[in-house]
Amino acid sequence: MTFQPPKMARVDPSADRIKGRKIEAYLQFSRTGKRTYLRGQHTPHPFHITRPFYLPGDPDGLATLYLQSSSGGLYGDDNLTLSIEAQSDTQTHVTTQASSVVHAARGGCTHQKGSIKVAEGGYIEYFPEPMILFPEAVQDSKLTVTLSERAKAVFSDSYIVHDPASSGTVFDRLNNCITISTSSKEQIAPQLIDSMATTGEIWRSMELCCISTIHLSGCDNPEAAREAMQQVADNVSATVPGFYVGVDALVDRSIVSLRMISADGATHTAAMRVLTAAARMALIGAPIAEHPK
Template sequence: MNAPVPVQDLPFRSTSLGRSVRARLQFLKSGSKTYLADQHTPHPFHITRPFSISGDPEGMATLYLQSSAGGLYHDDDHHLSVEVEDRAFAHVTSQASTIIHNSHQSGSRVDVELKVGESSWLEFCPEPAILFPGARLKSTLTAHVHPKSRLLFCDAQLCHDPEGGRATFRELDNTISLSRSDGDVFYIDHALVSGGDWFGATDGHRCAGTFLVYDTDCAARISSALEGCIAGFDASNVYAGQTHLADRSVVVVRLLTSTGAHLTEAMQAIWSAIRVAVTGKVPMPRRK
């Protein structure tokens, strides 16, 4: 009887259908409302119509990103630009997690560029990337912020073996950077980890997430609120901590969880705590 061969070790014959895709979204404010002024969303990008949710900051538009593909495959190269112009408010999320499939000898790439104008507010909160066995992902998130803007975004990954074992992805190369509108880069976060090192680096946890907030007015208040939020987590399910970089008006939260459900619940709680710190109101959850 032949021994089974892990899928990530099977011979690979390149029939690359990798897509190099550039998508963009631009939000403007008219009167008291934010609207989607310009969009280019080629396959596999797809979006819903922007809508408002009761209890959100006045005029904030919520938009869901969707995909008409089954995830990211080898040689896929996707770039998304989100621009929120002066005084516009937008919440951008995704309908579901993105599966990163076996990348074989190549890899998948995702680049997200955020631009936040004066007195604008952007929340960019996609669902986690699910790293399948053999996946290789290079991910960059670059944000350009006006000194008088507010930015909140999350970035999360989940190591998953569909066969229920501990097979892992090949490599995750992840970079987050913040720069001011004059081009001055004031925050860089880079992580490079192989699948073989993942469980050692995360102390056995399958899921990892980052929340980052840039807010020159409320960073200290947000940091205090997040201390209380994190203290309320069940330590057996969620391991988390936060840092306030006062000189840069940045607050960063890191968290590790053993399941995707615990990751989703923790990320939702952190987002809600930030909203309460800024607006005094508990936000309505985004239905997925």
Template sequence: MRSPQLSCSASEGRAVEAALSVEHAGGRSMLRRQHVGYPLHVTRGFYLDAARPDLLTLYLQSASGGLYAGDRIGLDLSVARGAAFHLTTQSATVVHDGRGRGAVQRLAVNVEAGAFCAVTSDPYVLFPGAELALASEATVADDAVLCMADGFAVHDPHARGRSFTEFSSRLRIRRPDGRLLLQDAGRISGEDLQGALGRFAGAANLVLFAPRDRLPPVKELQQAADRCGALAGASAAPNESGLVLRVLASDGGTLSRAMEAAFHVAAAGALGVALARRRK
């Protein structure tokens, strides 16, 4: 997700809590409730797909320059029974020097029965000294669909050989009764990146939780990312609950294109129709 910031000094860090609630009414999905703070900006909802006119697409935009040291950002998202919703970002999010405090971004998602929810973020661009921790929790009903995608790319704008400090990510997905379906956690430092990823400077994950008959072929999901110049691997998620895709790329642009292509394959499998391109 994009990083909402408050209008205070970046040196102090920002504590922001946002909430979005989507419901199905009158034949389409709509944003029923929103609570966001400056400079997070929510434009009007878009209905981009002729084959799924009920599907609401929303861009989270921010006027800030990215994530800064001490930022603590939270978003609670609820998608009600039968609704269809795609939340995405306007562009990549720059993560600045963490200055020993780093930034934390929290996401909590609840997807009710029969609903479709996709949360796809453009890569986080880790500048030298950046320290970012992602913490995501999701509850998804048995017959609902949840697609989540995020990742990072490394950038040294002054080419001084400096790297980010640390990137970490934790994802937990549960059923409404509390049963744990997936727990995925990872942590890597800038020093360890070259040894772990070799020539690659970006990595991302996509998870798709859906009933078995609404999953795309594993090979098709993987090849969609590969055709964009990335290196991808897909496999079944634990507990026969869906699919997990891991992607490596040489740069942020390649990573973005690969994840966009994979998302469209995942969405077509889950919804049964091809979605329109999300222009940015």
């Protein structure tokens, strides 16, 4: 009798993929007197927020709000959208409590969309902690920032690669697009489109661990803001080994942009704290308070 091994069934990597969630969250900030407050919100699971804080050392009335997640990261075909509206003359700082993990996509793609609209004379900071790309993650991220007259915004966007099991594998794909536009009664005009499409293998070949951008938009004096950011960037690069920064300005569009790369997540995050504080100073001339996390 000849032994016949059983036929092995083909494994579908999507079979155990977690069903994606299509969730939309919304935050609206308004102002009464000198104080900015959260006027409206819709934050379904997995979104969660704190109440606004008013921290010593920040400009008077500036509201700080922490975004949190109750799900442990992004999974499978998650499709999450966050819309933020900052009404006239508001001052707002939005950040996240901690980094978010993008898990293995298992044949799918995780989508994350953000929309920030700043009305006339408003100011907003959006400084989320880095997204952490686990092995086989597939992430598609889009952020659109639209500014009305005299509005200002500074925001960051960061990714870190991590292999918790030391498996030797990296994330699969990352597509990222940032659009900055100005809004008037006549039209919405794109001023900058910053897009990136890359793979984990490219990052591995370049020995990259982290990449970040910071954009300052609505600069009253973009050349002076660029020079101020360049000085801080040079100081950080000189003191943090393996941390590289490029600074550029679109003077006619009142935008200053920075891109940072490094090979170490901890030092990268610490350097980003210095640069985001400098970005506020360059844009509105005010120091930034320590934000406990």
